[in-house]
Amino acid sequence: MIVERAPAKLNLALHVRGRRDDGYHELETLFAFVADGDVITLAPAARASFAVTGPFAGALGVVEDNLVTRAARLFAECVAPVGPLAITLDKHLPVASGIGGGSADAAATLRALARLSGVVTDDPRLFAAAERLGSDVPACLFGRTAIGWGRGERLQAVEGLTGTPVLLVNPLVAVATSAVFARWDGIDRGPLPSGDATTIARAGRNDLAIPAKLIEPVIGEVIDALDAVAGAQLVRMSGSGATCFALFDKVAACHAAAERVRLAYPGWWCLETALT
Numbered sequence: 001m002i003v004e005r006a007p008a009k010l011n012l013a014l015h016v017r018g019r020r021d022d023g024y025h026e027l028e029t030l031f032a033f034v035a036d037g038d039v040i041t042l043a044p045a046a047r048a049s050f051a052v053t054g055p056f057a058g059a060l061g062v063v064e065d066n067l068v069t070r071a072a073r074l075f076a077e078c079v080a081p082v083g084p085l086a087i088t089l090d091k092h093l094p095v096a097s098g099i100g101g102g103s104a105d106a107a108a109t110l111r112a113l114a115r116l117s118g119v120v121t122d123d124p125r126l127f128a129a130a131e132r133l134g135s136d137v138p139a140c141l142f143g144r145t146a147i148g149w150g151r152g153e154r155l156q157a158v159e160g161l162t163g164t165p166v167l168l169v170n171p172l173v174a175v176a177t178s179a180v181f182a183r184w185d186g187i188d189r190g191p192l193p194s195g196d197a198t199t200i201a202r203a204g205r206n207d208l209a210i211p212a213k214l215i216e217p218v219i220g221e222v223i224d225a226l227d228a229v230a231g232a233q234l235v236r237m238s239g240s241g242a243t244c245f246a247l248f249d250k251v252a253a254c255h256a257a258a259e260r261v262r263l264a265y266p267g268w269w270c271l272e273t274a275l276t
């Protein structure tokens with residue numbers, strides 16, 4: 001049996017530089033990962049099966065065409081044949097929430113299958129499969145703090161921020177990525193700053209925050225709630241939302257902020273974790 005973690009992804013900065021002819025947008029983004037997320041378990045079995053457990057299992061809806069099963073099919077087609085597998089996805093991350101839950105699950109499935117088949121996890125065929133599964137899947141496969149260009153598939157590791165306490169808050173509204181990109185105003189506000197992860201995160205922006213707030217104004221309330229807590233060093237939305245994050249210097253400050261948000265907004269999802 002193979003157990004593979006699928007950590008949540010954050011976009012510490014996300015600059016949208018232009019619309020492309022293929023319907024995607026040209027990005028410059030700073031990806032980072034946290035210590036918590038979903039978990040994929042797979043084991044050879046007499047018959048193929050796929051089960052979803054965990055607090056967000058119900059939110060996933062139809063599981064036949066899940067990114068996990070698509071990743072497994074693509075691996076078998078493009079990388080190495082695999083026999084029937086019993087796959088379980090333990091779903092802890094809210095769906096359609098800007099922290100790459102589905103992408104992380106797909107990347108973890110590819111990693112687990114690579115381990116099962118004796119394929120090295122930096123095999124270029126895995127990255128090719130990842131790119132076909134979604135824009136954030138290559139970054140999730142890479143799994144390290146990195147700058148992403150293109151759709152986010154051209155990656156370069158960058159140092160900094162490891163261990164930083166972070167609070168993730170989601171108002172539990174699902175936001176469709178394509179809808180947010182479609183509302184982007186087309187204005188190029190400039191490249192990512194250069195430097196280490198701290199410098200880029202501090203001086204960066206999320207250009208999708210404005211269109212996401214137009215679709216779901218509650219995102220503005222999440223940002224305001226995080227801005228109001230003591231000790232937050234950087235507050236921003238991740239990806240196309242609705243999850244927002246706050247970075248802290250100290251675990252105690254992160255914990256106090258989480259307590260405050262939980263008390264004031266009992267319906268929101270809160271995760272105290274750390275950047276890896």
Ligand code: C5P
Nearest residue numbers: 023024025027134135136151177178181
């Ligand atoms: O690649 P992925 O399937 O995750 O993208 C979902 C949708 O988000 C795309 O269909 C597209 O509308 C939008 N998108 C985009 N530009 C990107 C990434 C995603 O327009 N760089």
